[in-house]
Amino acid sequence: MLVRGYGRSLLGMAIGAGICYCAYRLLFAQRRKKKQRDRVGASSSSAGEKVLGVSALRYLHETQAATDKPGNVSTSVNDLQPHHIAKLLDILATNSDSSLQEKVLITLCNSAAFSVNHDIIRNLDGIHIIAKALSSSSEQTKVNALNALNNLSMNVQNQELIKDYIYQICSAISLSSLNSEVQLAGLRLIINMSVTDNYHNMVADHLPYLLHLLAEGNNNIQIHTLKVLVNLSANPAMTQPLLTTKVEGSQSLTCLFNSRINREILVRVLTFAANLSKHLGSGNGHDLHANYNEDCLFNLLFGDSAPLQNDIAALFQYPDVEVKEQVAILLINLARLRQM
Numbered sequence: 001m002l003v004r005g006y007g008r009s010l011l012g013m014a015i016g017a018g019i020c021y022c023a024y025r026l027l028f029a030q031r032r033k034k035k036q037r038d039r040v041g042a043s044s045s046s047a048g049e050k051v052l053g054v055s056a057l058r059y060l061h062e063t064q065a066a067t068d069k070p071g072n073v074s075t076s077v078n079d080l081q082p083h084h085i086a087k088l089l090d091i092l093a094t095n096s097d098s099s100l101q102e103k104v105l106i107t108l109c110n111s112a113a114f115s116v117n118h119d120i121i122r123n124l125d126g127i128h129i130i131a132k133a134l135s136s137s138s139e140q141t142k143v144n145a146l147n148a149l150n151n152l153s154m155n156v157q158n159q160e161l162i163k164d165y166i167y168q169i170c171s172a173i174s175l176s177s178l179n180s181e182v183q184l185a186g187l188r189l190i191i192n193m194s195v196t197d198n199y200h201n202m203v204a205d206h207l208p209y210l211l212h213l214l215a216e217g218n219n220n221i222q223i224h225t226l227k228v229l230v231n232l233s234a235n236p237a238m239t240q241p242l243l244t245t246k247v248e249g250s251q252s253l254t255c256l257f258n259s260r261i262n263r264e265i266l267v268r269v270l271t272f273a274a275n276l277s278k279h280l281g282s283g284n285g286h287d288l289h290a291n292y293n294e295d296c297l298f299n300l301l302f303g304d305s306a307p308l309q310n311d312i313a314a315l316f317q318y319p320d321v322e323v324k325e326q327v328a329i330l331l332i333n334l335a336r337l338r339q340m
Contacts, residue, residue, distance in 0.1 A: 044113050044154060045147035045188065080111050082120050089121075093129045098138040105133060105144035112151035118158055127152060127161045134168055139182055142172060146185035153192040163199050166190070170206040179218045187213075187224035194231040200238050203228070207245040211297065214269075215249035219262050226268035233275035242276060243298040250300050257311050259318050270315070270326035273301055273308070277333035281340050302337065 085108070092104045108130065111117045121127065130152075133145035146169070152158045169186050176182035193199050203210075213225045232238045247253060255261070256269045280302065292298040301308055312334070315327045 045109060045150045045185070078114075080107075080117070082124070085111060085117065085120055085126070086124050089124055089126050089129050092133065098136060098141055101133060101136065101141050102138065102144055105130065105141065105148055109144060109148040109151055112148055115154065118152060118155035121152060122155070122158050122161065127158060131162075131165045131168070134165065134172055139176070139180070142176075143181045143185045146172070146182070146189055150185065150189040150192060153189060159193060159199075162189075162193065163202065166193060166199060166202040167205070170203060170209075173213075174206060174209040178213075178216060179221050183213070183217075183221060184224060187221070187228060191224065191227045191231065194228055197235045197237070200232055200235050203232065204238070204241045207232075207241060208248075211245060211247055211253070212249065214256070215247075215252035219265065222256075223262075223264050223268065226265065226272060229272050230268055230275065233272050233279075236279045236282070239276060239279040243280075243296065243301075244292060245297050246293065246295050247297050247300050248295075250295070253300060254308060254311075257308055257315065259315060263320060263323070266315075266318070267320070267322050267326060270323060270330060274326050274330040274333065276301065277330055277337065280333075281337055302334075 088104050088108055092101055092108070095101065095104075108121070108126070112121060121130075127149070130145050130148050133141050136142055136145070149162055149165070149169075153162050169189055173183050173186040173190075176186075190203065194203065210225055210229060213221055214229070217225060229242075233242060256265055257273075258266070261269075276297075292303075312327060312330060316324060316331070318324060318327070
């Protein structure tokens with residue numbers, strides 16, 4: 001029977017506390033909308049007007065000096081015109097100098113931070129040109145390309161083109177060294193691409209590595225990985241792919257459900273588990289009694305001997321409103337599953 005590890009009295013107290021807490025939230029806390037996913041996505045990436053960005057603009061000025069009057073090319077990304085952006089994209093597409101590519105990508109990234117340039121870059125085939133830089137042997141070039149695509153992904157029409165590179169982006173994350181800037185930049189982009197359900201299935205093949213990052217990454221990587229996982233888990237169609245994913249380093253994952261863990265990690269890992277528990281046995285085709293492999297995420301979170309079940313009730317004492325809310329939701333869902 002599910003959640004067998006609970007003592008009846010402890011479970012009853014926890015569920016009672018959860019129900020009372022949810023009632024309190026309903027009556028007095030409607031001012032804050034309940035979060036089931038990181039809907040705002042990742043923040044835009046901006047290198048600011050650094051020397052590298054300005055250097056790219058100076059290079060652009062020098063290449064046009066023969067035909068343009070001095071001063072025709074702005075040295076500020078705020079003033080870039082479509083023909084400036086077109087020239088930068090041409091340089092990126094035709095020049096193999098990695099140092100110059102890095103500078104151009106920073107300038108394009110900064111220009112893409114302005115929504116007015118989203119359509120301009122897309123219409124100049126800029127997304128395809130920038131995405132080609134993901135194949136560069138230079139780690140910094142990859143980071144700059146991912147940051148530029150991240151800014152461009154704030155536009156829905158741009159997402160329709162960026163989706164073609166999701167597999168390559170996920171591969172860049174998995175092939176890079178642990179806790180690298182490439183991983184962080186790639187995760188930011190996948191967060192934005194996973195805010196809607198449209199492209200979740202394209203990430204499915206990389207779920208084992210996302211769980212690996214969650215278990216082994218540093219705090220920053222764990223938080224960004226959880227933002228992706230929370231977005232995915234809010235989609236009922238992703239429940240089975242997530243729960244059947246093989247887990248390596250299960251002890252590292254269960255340690256995240258601990259009051260001593262970073263608060264930003266704890267609230268998200270609880271939300272992730274609560275989302276999955278909500279969809280289990282909900283009539284959406286997610287079979288609670290399916291034959292799950294012993295080393296899959298389902299057994300780690302919801303199996304008869306899951307360590308989570310011994311620790312979750314204690315987290316209701318955690319001094320944070322949002323943590324308490326997710327614990328209450330998870331306890332209530334576990335009680336429902338126990339009766340099935």
